[in-house]
Amino acid sequence: MTSEQISTLFGLMLEYTVPTMKIFGFTLLYSIPLGMVVALLKMCKFKPVSWLTNVYILIMRGTPLLLQLIVAQYSVPYIIKSDICPDFLRNMLSGVDIRSESYTFNMMLFAFVLNYAAYFAEIFRGGIESIPKGQYEAAGALGFNKVQTFFRIILPQVVQGVLPASSNEIITLVKDTSLASAIPYMEIMYIAKKQVPTYASLLPLFMAGLFYFVFASLLTVLLSAVERCFTHTWKRNIKHIARRLFKRGNA
Numbered sequence: 001m002t003s004e005q006i007s008t009l010f011g012l013m014l015e016y017t018v019p020t021m022k023i024f025g026f027t028l029l030y031s032i033p034l035g036m037v038v039a040l041l042k043m044c045k046f047k048p049v050s051w052l053t054n055v056y057i058l059i060m061r062g063t064p065l066l067l068q069l070i071v072a073q074y075s076v077p078y079i080i081k082s083d084i085c086p087d088f089l090r091n092m093l094s095g096v097d098i099r100s101e102s103y104t105f106n107m108m109l110f111a112f113v114l115n116y117a118a119y120f121a122e123i124f125r126g127g128i129e130s131i132p133k134g135q136y137e138a139a140g141a142l143g144f145n146k147v148q149t150f151f152r153i154i155l156p157q158v159v160q161g162v163l164p165a166s167s168n169e170i171i172t173l174v175k176d177t178s179l180a181s182a183i184p185y186m187e188i189m190y191i192a193k194k195q196v197p198t199y200a201s202l203l204p205l206f207m208a209g210l211f212y213f214v215f216a217s218l219l220t221v222l223l224s225a226v227e228r229c230f231t232h233t234w235k236r237n238i239k240h241i242a243r244r245l246f247k248r249g250n251a
Contacts, residue, residue: 006203009195013188013207020187020211022105023177027112028170034113035120042125053121060118065111066179072111073104073183108180112173119169127162160230167223174216178208188212 041053060068079085080093097103131154139149181190192208 005199009199009204009207012191012195013204013211016186016188016191017211019185020177020180023109023112023180023185023187024173026109027116027173030109030113031116032120034117036124038117038121039124039128042121043128057118057121060115061122065115065176066182068111068115069108069179069183072107076107104183104185108183108185112176116169116173120166123162123165123169124158126165127158130161131157156230160227163223163227163230167220167227170223171216171219174219175212178212 038053038057041049042057044050044053076093076096076098080090135153136149139153144152177187178189180187181193184190188208188211192204195204196202
């Protein structure tokens, strides 16, 4: 390939970085809070709620994300044609334009969010349950109210505990966005595959891989900085609590 062709290809890749970033950004925006809700539902003492949540997590984690994307993309026409589909649901879905770009993006995002919310839910649940109950009692003995206990003692520990695992999921999401090319959705990997026969070269795929590598590397640096920040905050809170306990002991 000539330098001019490489420059043209690089510009094309940059243009389709935005759709890739949209998948990544919106998935995190919705899956993290949904994951927290799912984690709380799984810890619910009402067994039917906990059981249904476990089934949802099992399905999301036990089936390939690519399969979930395909099902989400092509499910609406089959639901409409199904004999068991309720009339109100059929009427509601009949107005959906399955050929529009917004439909493709929304259904793809729906699958991404449900999948990643299940993984985040397990991470958050593990972080919450890792905090000993005795810490709540000790904080109360030191004069902390429930709000102070949660934000100054419990939350920093939970965040510090779930950050490494959450960081891994976020980095994985960067690479999983390439699965959208199977829908197909116009993002970096889709464009790269389209350019391979045009240029009779594998360079477009290598360039797409370079984009993912750079994006993942930048996120790794950023997330490492966030982890260090929370570690510093937690250590500062520990020192404050120790000083408060020392003063109380001398009083």
